[in-house]
Amino acid sequence: xxxxxxxxxxxxxxxxxxxxxxxxxxxxxxxxxxxxxxxxxxxxxxxxxxxxxxxxxxxxxxxxxxxxxxxxxxxxxxxxxxxxxxxxxxxxxxxxxxxxxxxxxxxxxxxxxx
Amino acid sequence: xxxxxxxxxxxxxxxxxxxxxxxxxxxxxxxxxxxxxxxxxxxxxxxxxxxxxxxxxxxxxxxxxxxxxxxxxxxxxxxxxxxxxxxxxxxxxxxxxxxxxxxxxxxxxxxxxxxx
Numbered sequence: 569x570x571x572x573x574x575x576x577x578x579x580x581x582x583x584x585x586x587x588x589x590x591x592x593x594x595x596x597x598x599x600x601x602x603x604x605x606x607x608x609x610x611x612x613x614x615x616x617x618x619x620x621x622x623x624x625x626x627x628x629x630x631x632x633x634x635x636x637x638x639x640x641x642x643x644x645x646x647x648x649x650x651x652x653x654x655x656x657x658x659x660x661x662x663x664x665x666x667x668x669x670x671x672x673x674x675x676x677x678x679x680x681x682x
Numbered sequence: 683x684x685x686x687x688x689x690x691x692x693x694x695x696x697x698x699x700x701x702x703x704x705x706x707x708x709x710x711x712x713x714x715x716x717x718x719x720x721x722x723x724x725x726x727x728x729x730x731x732x733x734x735x736x737x738x739x740x741x742x743x744x745x746x747x748x749x750x751x752x753x754x755x756x757x758x759x760x761x762x763x764x765x766x767x768x769x770x771x772x773x774x775x776x777x778x779x780x781x782x783x784x785x786x787x788x789x790x791x792x793x794x795x796x797x798x
Contacts, residue, residue, distance in 0.1 A: 599784045601786055601787075609791075610773065610789045610790060610791050610792055611725075611775075612789075613786055613787070613788065616784075616786050656725065658787075660784055660785060668713065668732070668737075668779060668784070669727055669730050669737070670715065670727070670775075670777075670785055670787050671727065672717075672724065672725040672727075675724060675725070
């Protein structure tokens with residue numbers, strides 16, 4: 569069964585600083601998703617990473633995927649308060665008969681402070 | 683498209699009562715997922731459907747929980763009888779398997795359930 573880990577689980581960072589969130593997973597996967605959740609809100613898809621070495625960027629966020637290491641990173645550049653949210657990585661997982669279900673990591677709660 | 687629509691947005695009920703949560707997926711999507719989110723357990727997949735057929739319900743916590751998808755545009759998650767530990771936010775999500783994106787799920791706004 570797929571296991572997804574994220575670290576850190578909680579992150580408080582100053583505006584203008586850079587930081588990286590890590591997502592490790594236990595079984596081979598050819599795609600990985602990153603989502604954002606604002607407090608009290610729903611989840612919003614940020615990135616879909618489809619292959620080893622894939623890199624996607626949107627504004628101050630950049631996500632990458634290393635399928636050999638079973639690792640994805642979400643890098644935050646020059647953080648601003650608007651980036652405060654919880655970030656989840658997710659993968660298709662489970663058994664061969666239910667590969668298409670999406671399993672989420674525990675989330676990283678990011679707080680950007682002035 | 684209006685996105686995934688869930689109702690009600692908030693539900694407060696007494697222990698022992700039946701609760702029914704509703705979901706309308708995005709038109710054309712053939713996958714539907716029910717998730718539960720709590721502080722303690724995070725985001726848990728309860729059950730998912732493909733083409734209205736339940737594929738994996740291994741995440742359904744107990745027999746008190748049941749889910750149906752009578753047609754492509756409607757699904758329900760029912761808890762009977764409800765207990766205080768069922769209090770959580772329940773999300774419905776839908777997707778359409780496309781290559782190469784797979785099942786990138788799109789979420790509804792959630793139903794915040796409080797059982798007192």
